[in-house]
Amino acid sequence: MDIFERLKAAAKAEWSSYVDHDFVRQMGAGTLAPPAFQTYLVQDYLFLIQFARAYALAIYKSRSLADMRAAQRGLSAILDVEMDLHVRLCGRWGLTPAAIEAAPEHLATIAYTRFVLDCGVSGDLLDLHVALAPCVIGYAEIGRRLAPDGVAALGDHPYRDWIGEYAGEVYQEIAAGARAHLAALAARSMTEQRFAELAALFAKASRLEADFWQMALNDVAAG
Amino acid sequence: MDIFERLKAAAKAEWSSYVDHDFVRQMGAGTLAPPAFQTYLVQDYLFLIQFARAYALAIYKSRSLADMRAAQRGLSAILDVEMDLHVRLCGRWGLTPAAIEAAPEHLATIAYTRFVLDCGVSGDLLDLHVALAPCVIGYAEIGRRLAPDGVAALGDHPYRDWIGEYAGEVYQEIAAGARAHLAALAARSMTEQRFAELAALFAKASRLEADFWQMALNDVAAG
Amino acid sequence: MDIFERLKAAAKAEWSSYVDHDFVRQMGAGTLAPPAFQTYLVQDYLFLIQFARAYALAIYKSRSLADMRAAQRGLSAILDVEMDLHVRLCGRWGLTPAAIEAAPEHLATIAYTRFVLDCGVSGDLLDLHVALAPCVIGYAEIGRRLAPDGVAALGDHPYRDWIGEYAGEVYQEIAAGARAHLAALAARSMTEQRFAELAALFAKASRLEADFWQMALNDVAAG
C-alpha cells in the first residue's frame, strides 16, 4: 500500500465526500446544470493560477537540479497545458482568459488554494505534495470513474471534454508520476509519527475539494 | 485622510457588509443566539493562532530592530493577552483551551487566515498589514459602535465582555497604534499606482470578515 | 535616467569594484589563470542553481498570469539555456554536471545567493529584482566592455566563449528585458523614500559580486 492509498484509507469519509460528491455524480450522469459547470470552470481557472504558484514554490524549495526540473515540468503542465482546456471550454460561452482572470474568487477557492500554499511554505515538500494530492491525483481517479468504459465510449456526453481530459492517457500519466513522486518523498522523509499529521492534512484538503464542488452547486441554487 | 480612511472609502460596500453585518447588529441588540456566538468564539480562537503566525511573519520580514520589536509586541498582544479573553469566555461553557485548539477550522476561518498569510509571504509588509487591517483596526471600530455610551453604560448586556474588550481603552490604543503603523508603512512604500491593488486586497479581506460572521449564523441555522 | 542608472550612480564605488574587478580585467586581457576561471565557472554553476530558485520565487510571488509567465521564461533561460554554457565549458576539463553540482559552495557563493533569496522572500518583487540586477544586467555590461568591437572581433581570445555568450545578442536582449522589467516594477512600487533602501541593497549585492570574483582569484593564489 503506497502512501496515497494509506492517506485515502485514513481519511475515508473526507475522501468519499469529495470523489462521490453530488457535483461529480451529476456530471457523470450528464444532469449537471450548465451554469454550475460554468461557475466551477471559472473558479477552477483561478484555482490553477494559485496551483501554478504552488509548483513554483516546489521549484524554490528543491535542493537538486533533478527536483527543480521535475517541478518545472509540473508548472508547465498547468500553465502551458491544463489551462488551455479551461480557456477552450470557457471560450464556448464567450468568456476570454482576461475575463476569467478578473472574476472574483469564491470563498471555497480562496480557502483551498491558500491552504495548500500555506502548507507548502510552512512545511516541507512532502507537506506541499500531500496537500496537492487530492487535486492532482484525485482528478485522475474521478476521470476514470466517470469514463468506466474509456474515453471513446463517452459518445456525445455533455461533459465529454472535461471527463476526457482527466480520464485520458496524458493526464493519467501525469497523475501516476505525481503519485510515484509522492511515494518517493514519503520514503525519504516520512516517519510513522508524522503520518497522522499528514493524514489530517490530506483529510482537510479533501474536505476543501468537496467544498469546492459544493460552492458551484450552491452558486446556481442561489443565483 | 489617512490610508485607512482611503481604503474604507474605496471598499465601501465590502466594508459595510462587514461592520454592519447581521451578526454584529444582533450582538449589539443582545439578540444574537448564544450558540452562534460560541461558534464564532471558537473559530476566532483558531483564527488568532494563524494571526499570531502573521505577526511572526512581520518580525521575520522586518529590516530593523525597531520594526522587529514593534511586531514582537503585536505577537505578544495576541498570544499573551487577546487569547485570554477567549479562553475565559469559552471556559464558561466548559471548553478548555486544548478542546478549542482541536476544533476543526470552518471554511471561512481557513479562507481569511490563509489569505492574509499568503498576502504577507508573497507581498511586502504593507500588503500584510493592509490584509490584517479589517480585523485589527475594524474590531476597534465595531467595539466603539456597539458601546456608543462607553463600556460602563453596557450594564448587564449579554455580550458585555466581548464588546467591553474591543471598546475598551487598551484595545482602542492597540488599534490606534496599528493604524499609525499602517500610515507609516504607506508613507514609506505606497505609490499611487499601488493604491488600487491595496484597495482590492482590503476589499477582499473585508468580504472574508463578513463571511466569517455569516459562517457563525449559518452554523446555528444548520445545526 | 531609469532606475538601473540611478542605482549605479548611487552605488558608484561598489559598482566599480565589481565591473572593473581584476578578475574581469585579466579575463579581458586574456591573462586570467585558467584555474581561476575554472574555480569561477564551477561556483557560478552552483550560483545559477540558486538563481533558478530566485526566479521560481518570482513566479510564486506574481499576482497575474502575465507576471508568472515572464518569470517562467527567466527560469527557463537559466535552467534550459545559461547552464548549458557552463556544462559545455566545464566538459572541456572533464567535469560532468553531476561533479559540478556536488562541488562544495564557497563562502562568497553562499553569501551572494542566499542574500538574494532572503531579499526576495522578506521583501517584494522589486527588492528581489534589484538584488538580481548586478548579476543579470551587470553581466551584459561586462560582456559588452570585454568585446568592444563585437563578438566576431574576439578572434581566438582564450575566454571567447564566455565573453561571446554575454556580449552576444541573445544575452543582451535578456538583459535589456530584465532592465525594462525592473523599470516597470519601480514605476509601480518605488517611492522616493524607498530609493535609499534599494540603493543600499544594490550596493551590497554589487559588493557580493566583487567578492565572488575575488574568491576565484584567492582560491588560485592559495591553491
Next chain:
Amino acid sequence: MDIFERLKAAAKAEWSSYVDHDFVRQMGAGTLAPPAFQTYLVQDYLFLIQFARAYALAIYKSRSLADMRAAQRGLSAILDVEMDLHVRLCGRWGLTPAAIEAAPEHLATIAYTRFVLDCGVSGDLLDLHVALAPCVIGYAEIGRRLAPDGVAALGDHPYRDWIGEYAGEVYQEIAAGARAHLAALAARSMTEQRFAELAALFAKASRLEADFWQMALNDVAAG
C-alpha cells in the same frame, strides 16, 4: 547518542574547525587581540538580528500553540537578553546600539545568517534547527571548554564577560533546552534517509561558523 552527538560525529572535521578555531584558543588563552574581539562582537550583533528573524520564522512555521510559545521564548532570549551582553560590552568602547546596527555586514556574517534563514524557509523546522545548532548549542560547549573550572575561577580573565555568559547556568540551560527540542524534532520527523542530508547541512553550518571566527582574525591582520 542523541541527534546532536550524531551530527557532531558525522561532521567531525568541520566541527573541530569551529570549536577549536584559533580565535577560540586565543580567547581562552586571553591572548586574542582586542580589535579582533571587537570586530567579532559587532558582527555577532548583526548576526543576532538575523537569528531573531530565524526564531520568528520558527514561530510562523509552528503548528501548535505550544510550539509557537517555545519559539517565542527563543526569540525573546535573543532580543531581550543576549543582545544586552553585546550592547554592554560594545558600550565600553563607546559604541552605541544604533552605531552597531549601522555597521556593514561582513561576507562571513551574510553567508552564515542567510544560509540559516534559507534552510529554514526552504526546509522544515528540523532543517532550521539543525542549521541553528552549531551556534545555539555550540556556544554552550565552547563556553564550558573555556571555563573548565567554572565561571568563578576565571578571575580577571580579559574575556571573562563573554566566557562567563556562555559558560553560565542561564545560557547552559537555554542550550540544553535547544538540544532537547532538536531531539524531539528528530524523533518526530527524521528518517534515516534524511540523516545524511542533515549532517551535510550541519557540516556546512559549522564551517560557516569557523569562517565567522576567521573573519575577525583576518580583519585585524588586514587592518
